[in-house]
Amino acid sequence: MNYHIKASSFSNDDAMVHIRESHINFGTTSKTLPNPAELFLTSFAACILKNVERFSVMMKFSYDKTLLEVNASRLENPPRMDKIIYKLTIYSNDKKLNTELLKKNIEKFGTIYNTLKQSCSISGSINTV
Structure with missing residues (x-):
């Protein structure tokens, strides 16, 4: 079995992981989003x-x-x-x-x-x- 995800971020901003039809924000600069x-x-x-x-x-x-x-x-x-x-x-x-x-x-x-x-x-x- 294999798995695949994508993730993206912008400079000086938080990031997002893209899994199937879901998009989950996470913190790379923010303290409020999950790290x-x-x-x-x-x-x-x-x-x-x-x-x-x-x-x-x-x-x-x-x-x-x-x-x-x-x-x-x-x-x-x-x-x-x-x-x-x-x-x-x-x-x-x-x-x-x-x-x-x-x-x-x-x-x-x-x-x-x-x-x-x-x-x-x-x-x-x-x-x-």
Whole structure:
């Protein structure tokens, strides 16, 4: 599988990434738009949430919504992400939801998750409400 995106910027202005029919602004000069590190973590979050949806079908559980918090620490030299910690809350009353198996599947089959764990530590938890 291959992926393709485009991005553009103008001098002394912010930038935009073009993905399919979406256009996402991000900050290269602004403090109000997401910066590249936050977009990086957004990709990690999207990976987890996509896998919740994917595995809800495979594991036959239902849920109303999810809430995901992601925190990361950055090293300065060389600048890179060092540690990522996530907390996933799933709003579900379904007894078929096995959070331990879901976590194992997210960690085993997440493309972004597996890419990141090669370069930094990742820890997380899944809770239900």
